[in-house]
Amino acid sequence: MGRSTAFAVLTAAVLVLAGCAVTPPAPTPPPSSPLTLREALGDPTTVDFCGLLDLPDLDSALPLESRPSPSMGSCSFRTKNALISFGFPEDRAKERLTGATPVAWQDLTRDLRVVRTDLEGQPLLHLVFTDDSSIRVGTFFTSPGSASEALAAATKTLEGAVRSLVAGKQAAHFDYRENSLARLEACSALWSDSDVSARLGTTVSGKGDLSRHRCLWGEQGADRLARLEFGLGPRPKAAANVQEETLGGRKSFVQEISGGCTVRTSHVEGPGANRNQVEHALLAVQAPNACDVARELANVAWPKLPA
Known part of the structure; x- marks a missing residue:
């Protein structure tokens, strides 16, 4: 095939491909509907x-x-x-x-x-x-x-x-384990309102968030309240101001803070294998003798956590 013939064939192929080029679709407009x-x-x-x-x-x-x-x-x-x-x-x-x-x-x-x-x-x-x-x-x-x-x-x-x-981006979601704390309802899985009220010495009712992983008994800033949170974080350990105890059959870490008290116990590994996190249940109490109240509540609640 001569040079002129080869060039003609190549030129024709380019023209054919150009003629077959597909016009790119118009960009999809962002959604505009009301968003729940x-x-x-x-x-x-x-x-x-x-x-x-x-x-x-x-x-x-x-x-x-x-x-x-x-x-x-x-x-x-x-x-x-x-x-x-x-x-x-x-x-x-x-x-x-x-x-x-x-x-x-x-x-x-x-x-x-x-x-x-x-x-x-x-x-x-x-x-x-x-x-x-x-x-x-x-x-x-x-x-x-x-x-x-x-x-x-x-x-x-x-x-x-x-x-x-x-823009309509979908939120990412965790894939929790079958025995995850995330499958519990924080306001009802471990105590009743009457259980918490009896130990705080005042009538309270639990209010949870949309995730169901947190619950507050009492009002923010009140003298007597309890809060339960299921979460993710580093594995807890004893420290100078953190006391390791066994409560409700589980290793727990008790810390007195500003007139209140927290009790934390760890559970299974978190959903992200590369994050080095474990699930935990964290109980916080504000009340007179807060750590005594927190220990009582933990002794009732921790045996109900999944194995």
Whole structure:
């Protein structure tokens, strides 16, 4: 085949291929329908909130002092001067947000809204869905000069989540083991309201969050309250101010804190094999003789945990 013939054949092939080229489809517009929490997150008992973070954006803006750590129903990380927790609010009381301050938010669509509340001087930002359910970013800082850093971190955290959810990104989910604590209802699996009331010495009722992994008996800031949390974290161990005991047949770690007391016991490994986390049940009590009350409650509850 001569050069001119070969060139003609090659040119014809190129023209044929060009003529057969498929016009790329137009980009799919982002969803615009009103967004409920269930549509955004799916099963609230298994959501991995760390998967909704925009880590490069957070790193460049803050930066982070620790990598985000997932737990059941939340994700937490540290900046230089603040601890940030992203997840479900501690109870389902929608009336808490009735008087909240609306926050102007860029590119907020799908009938979502952002509001702010403050708890003991710490700012909390809430993303409220069309069914009035919400997720929140909480902050904790010890120096008044860190308030602006904490609010900036909370804002950046929520910005990344909003971008993902508005665009229709599906939240990641944990695949918990069959005997996981995540399969329990924190408000009803271990005690009744009357069990807790009898030991606190006041009538209380349990309020759980949407994940079902946390329950609060009493009101925040009250002199007498109990809180139970199922979560993920490093394996607990004894320390100078942490006492190892056997309660309810399980190795437990008791710590007295600011007039209150916590009792923690570990369970099976967490769902992420590379995270070096274990599940835990954490009981916190605020009351006179708080550690005595916490031990009593743990002795009742721990035998009911799955083997």
